[in-house]
Amino acid sequence: MSELVVEGLTVGIRGHSVDLLRDISFSVASGEILGMVGESGSGKTMAALAIMGLLPPEIELRAGSVRIDNLELVNQATMTLQRSAHQLTMIFQQPQAALNPTMKVGNQVSRVLQMHRGLSRAEAKQRAVQLLDRVGIAGPDRVARAYPHQLSGGMCQRVMIAIALACKPQILLADEPTTALDVTIQAQVFDLIAEVAREEGCGVILITHDLAAVSELCDRVAVLYGGQLMESGSTRKVLDEPRHPYSRFLLDAGVRQVDSNTPELGVNFALTGCRFGHRCSRADEICGTFPPLSALTADRGVSCHHPLVRLEEFK
Amino acid sequence: MGRSPYSHQEGANLMSEASLSRFVPPVFSEPPTRKSFIRRQPMMTIGIATIVLLIGFAAIGPWFVGDPRATFPGSSFAPPSWSHFFGTDMYGRDVFARAVNAARLDLWLGIVISVVATIIGSLIGLVAGYWGGWVDDVVMRLTDITLAFPGFVLAILLVTVLGGSSTSVAIGVTVSFIPYFIRLTRAEVLGQRELEYVDGAILAGNSKLRVALRHVLPNSLKPSLVQATLVAGWAITTVGGLAFLGIGIHPPTPEWGVMVAEGSNDILTGVWWTALFPGALIVIAASAFQFIGDDLGSKR
Numbered sequence: 001m002s003e004l005v006v007e008g009l010t011v012g013i014r015g016h017s018v019d020l021l022r023d024i025s026f027s028v029a030s031g032e033i034l035g036m037v038g039e040s041g042s043g044k045t046m047a048a049l050a051i052m053g054l055l056p057p058e059i060e061l062r063a064g065s066v067r068i069d070n071l072e073l074v075n076q077a078t079m080t081l082q083r084s085a086h087q088l089t090m091i092f093q094q095p096q097a098a099l100n101p102t103m104k105v106g107n108q109v110s111r112v113l114q115m116h117r118g119l120s121r122a123e124a125k126q127r128a129v130q131l132l133d134r135v136g137i138a139g140p141d142r143v144a145r146a147y148p149h150q151l152s153g154g155m156c157q158r159v160m161i162a163i164a165l166a167c168k169p170q171i172l173l174a175d176e177p178t179t180a181l182d183v184t185i186q187a188q189v190f191d192l193i194a195e196v197a198r199e200e201g202c203g204v205i206l207i208t209h210d211l212a213a214v215s216e217l218c219d220r221v222a223v224l225y226g227g228q229l230m231e232s233g234s235t236r237k238v239l240d241e242p243r244h245p246y247s248r249f250l251l252d253a254g255v256r257q258v259d260s261n262t263p264e265l266g267v268n269f270a271l272t273g274c275r276f277g278h279r280c281s282r283a284d285e286i287c288g289t290f291p292p293l294s295a296l297t298a299d300r301g302v303s304c305h306h307p308l309v310r311l312e313e314f315k
Numbered sequence: 316m317g318r319s320p321y322s323h324q325e326g327a328n329l330m331s332e333a334s335l336s337r338f339v340p341p342v343f344s345e346p347p348t349r350k351s352f353i354r355r356q357p358m359m360t361i362g363i364a365t366i367v368l369l370i371g372f373a374a375i376g377p378w379f380v381g382d383p384r385a386t387f388p389g390s391s392f393a394p395p396s397w398s399h400f401f402g403t404d405m406y407g408r409d410v411f412a413r414a415v416n417a418a419r420l421d422l423w424l425g426i427v428i429s430v431v432a433t434i435i436g437s438l439i440g441l442v443a444g445y446w447g448g449w450v451d452d453v454v455m456r457l458t459d460i461t462l463a464f465p466g467f468v469l470a471i472l473l474v475t476v477l478g479g480s481s482t483s484v485a486i487g488v489t490v491s492f493i494p495y496f497i498r499l500t501r502a503e504v505l506g507q508r509e510l511e512y513v514d515g516a517i518l519a520g521n522s523k524l525r526v527a528l529r530h531v532l533p534n535s536l537k538p539s540l541v542q543a544t545l546v547a548g549w550a551i552t553t554v555g556g557l558a559f560l561g562i563g564i565h566p567p568t569p570e571w572g573v574m575v576a577e578g579s580n581d582i583l584t585g586v587w588w589t590a591l592f593p594g595a596l597i598v599i600a601a602s603a604f605q606f607i608g609d610d611l612g613s614k615r
Contacts, residue, residue, distance in 0.1 A: 054514055085520040098511040102533040112519045160515075167519065 004028045004051075004088075004171045004203055009064035011050050011227075018269045019062065021046055021227040025293065025301075028171060028203035028220075033194060035218030035235065036207045037250065043227035044207045048175050051205075052090055053081035068170055086116055089169040091193075093176045095156035099148040105159045106132070106144025112166040131162040135192060154185035161192060171203045172196075178210065186210070190217055211251065215239050220299075223247045226268070226275030229293060233300035243296065243307040246276045274304070282306045362606030369600055373422050376415035383408065383416040383569040392586050402588035404577065414593050416569040422600065424485055424554050429547040432489045436496020437532065437539050443497065444504030444535075445527045455501070458494045466491040470553055474563045484563035488553050492546050496539050503535035541612040548604030555597045571597045 004027060011021040021043050028034045036044050049055050051066055053073075061081065066073045068087050075082065092098035100108060109131055110124035119127060125144075132140035135158040148156055157177060164172055174193055178186035190210075194217045197204040206218060214221055215235055222232040223246065231244040242248045268278055273288040280287070286305045293301045353360045377383075387407030395402040401410035443454040461469065473487030507513065508531055516530045517523075551571075558564040558572030559579075566573050571593040578590030 052518065054517070085518060090515075090518055092511045092515065094511055098515045100512045100516065100530050100534065103530075115520055163515070163519065 003030065003069060004205075005065075005067045006047075006051060007065045007067075009047065009050055009066070010062040011046060011055065011059060011064075012062050014058055014060050019227060020059065020269065021050065022275075022290070023293070024064075024224070024227075024229045026222045026229065026232055028205055030170065030203045031198060031201050032220065033197055033204040033206055033218045035214035035221045036205060036224060037209070037211060037214060037221060038224035038230075039209075039250065039253075041226075042224040044224055045175055046227065047224070048090065048173050048205070048207060050081070052088060052173065053083050054090075085112075085167040086169055088171045088173065089164045089167045091157070091160050091164055091172065091174040091177045094180050095153055095160050095177075096148055096151075096180075098160055099156055101148055104145055104147055105151065105156075109144070109159065109162050109166055112163055116167050128162075128166070131165055132159065134165070135159070135162045135196070136188070137162075152185075153181050154189065157181060157185075157189050158192065161189075161196060165196060165200065168200070169202050171205065173205045173207075175207045176209065177206075178208070178213075186213075193217075211239070223250065225250075226271075228275045229301075229303060230276070231300075231302045231304075232293075233296075233302075237300060243300075243302040243309075244304045245280050245282050245306070245308060248308060249279075356610045358606040359610035362603045362610070365599060365603035366607070369418055369596075369603070370422055372415055373418035377419060380412035380415050381409055383413040384567055385409075392581070392589075395588050401592040402586075404574075404589045405581065410574070410589055410592055413569040413574055414571070414596055417571045417574060417593060418596065418600075420481065420564075420569070421551050421554060421571050421597075424481065424488075425547045425551040425600070425604070428485055428489045428492065428550040428554075429543045431485075432492040432546060433496055433539055433543040435489075436493040437500040437536060439493070440497040440500025440539075441504055441527055441532050441535065444501035445508055445531055451501075454497065458497050461491075461494045462498075464491075466549075467553060467556065470557060471560070471562055474557060479563050479565055481564055481568075484554055484557060487563070488550055488557075491553075492550065495542060495546070499538040499542055500535055503538055504531055507531050507534050541608055544604050544608035544611060548601035548608070551604070552597060552601050 006027065007025045009021055009024040010019055012019045024043075024047060026034065036047070038044055046055075046059075049059075050061055050064075055061060061074065061079045063079075064074060065076075066081060073081050073083050073087070099105060106125065106128050109128035110119075110121070113119050113124040113127050113131075114121065117124070117127075129140045129144050132143055137143050137155060137158050143151065143155065143159075148159075151159070160177075172193075177193065178189050181189060190213050193204060193206065196202075206214070208214060218235045220233065221235045221238045223230040223238065223242075223244065225246045230246045231238055231242065238247060239251065242251060268275070271277055271288075272290065274280070274283070274291050277283045277287040284306075289305075291303045291305045293303045295301050296307075385408065387403070389407060390403055391405050391407040393399055393403040393407075399409050399411060401414060403409055404413075439454060443451045464472070469491040470487045473490055474484055477483035477487055513526060513530060516526045521530070554564070555570070555572030555575065558570050559576045561576065564570045564573055566577060574593035575590050575597070578586075578588075578593065581587075581589045
């Protein structure tokens with residue numbers, strides 16, 4: 001039973017005191033899907049990059065611990081993250097950009113198999129075709145010999161999933177895997193990821209804007225805003241009874257116009273207190289201090305000084 | 316009265332049950348015909364054909380023509396004829412035989428220079444662009460310094476230092492062209508290394524060297540390959556130009572630039588063929604490479 005535990009992840013720009021991610025903690029067990037939601041700029045992708053050890057050079061990891069099966073990935077002395085592909089791997093937003101344009105897709109899959117499974121060239125080729133078949137690609141022999149530009153976005157995303165599977169990861173991180181895809185393909189890709197996670201028994205972090213998909217697929221949800229973890233808990237609980245004003249706001253954003261109580265302002269990273277403070281109708285002086293993530297139940301946390309008590313309260 | 320087959324009545328008839336089975340959907344536009352390569356890229360075709368022809372001559376020609384260095388003092392300055400296609404020069408040497416032998420040397424130099432400059436330049440550009448930091452700074456400042464010299468002047472300098480032989484000419488001209496490839500490849504690498512497939516390759520556990528060579532480099536080569544065809548042409552003119560000035564390759568070596576230099580003295584006395592033919596060959600060879608490069612570069 002492998003488990004990813006992220007604790008107190010804090011990330012900032014080198015030379016600036018401002019934190020882009022502040023004290024983010026969550027966990028994913030194997031076979032579980034964690035949905036990570038929040039508007040653009042909320043730090044979802046930044047969190048993903050930090051966990052993958054792919055932060056751009058001008059961004060630094062300031063604090064935090066990332067563990068898989070109690071194995072610490074962050075070197076606490078140098079604050080760098082060392083990770084291997086069979087611990088953690090990632091599916092990107094733009095599948096066509098995430099494949100090497102000058103390499104046949106079959107080779108891209110088999111190369112990973114050669115590296116991580118120690119297969120011979122011929123075996124890897126064969127396994128690659130099987131994997132492409134496994135992710136629902138029709139005519140895998142033919143597709144294996146194709147270059148990425150000859151495939152559709154959905155096909156490329158399936159190839160990406162095949163590559164991720166080839167690593168046999170304990171945790172799979174999918175960063176908006178369907179954003180660049182046709183709506184008719186989105187559901188198929190979500191289903192494929194869920195199916196793969198179940199069958200391979202790997203934990204999945206699914207970053208997405210698609211709340212409908214989250215409610216369908218995810219076991220648990222983490223809501224981010226402005227680099228702050230607002231709320232986390234089981235999908236049913238968070239979506240049906242959000243306790244954080246921002247979660248409420250995010251859920252409502254899809255169904256009604258943003259009301260006048262919640263001015264449309266960008267994230268203010270300079271705020272020392274709650275990052276949602278200047279947009280929140282419930283904010284008062286105490287919201288100028290950072291609200292720690294308080295556990296409501298064993299599984300549920302909310303980072304707010306004035307959590308919603310009832311569903312209607314914020315309306 | 317001829318009735319149009321597309322009149323309303325006819326259209327209505329088409330929809331009747333009897334004719335429905337034979338209904339052929341109307342063709343709204345001509346299906347796109349596949350234009351031949353020649354029609355689509357005429358300049359490229361001309362360029363490639365010329366180069367192939369020249370290489371063919373250079374490869375097999377020397378066995379069919381006489382000795383390019385054999386002198387026949389009795390038959391000097393013979394005008395072009397069936398026995399001497401390009402005439403003879405001051406020493407009675409056959410200009411055609413010399414030009415064909417020179418083609419071998421000049422084309423060989425042009426191609427080798429451009430290939431070697433592409434390989435070395437791209438690798439240095441890859442290192443500078445992908446590793447960045449102080450490596451990039453050092454490489455780019457050295458490149459800037461090299462580019463501050465006009466290429467031809469730099470080549471003169473290097474060949475003079477290295478001494479006169481075709482090898483030193485090749486080295487000198489190659490070095491003067493390398494900075495262009497460094498810049499082109501580095502610029503492309505800077506863009507490519509930010510793309511997600513590079514992150515993907517790193518995530519999959521590839522070493523940095525492997526990511527650079529197998530993933531970034533092949534995707535960053537296109538501008539350099541276009542440049543390589545242009546440089547092959549420039550290299551031929553540069554080699555010829557150096558030889559014309561008496562630097563590097565010397566008489567009596569059959570070389571186009573050497574031949575033009577020797578022949579240029581004869582023009583005043585009305586002997587035009589000794590300089591014209593090798594000169595024209597330089598122009599043809601250089602333009603042919605240029606045509607290929609232009610068409611390659613303008614391709615989407």
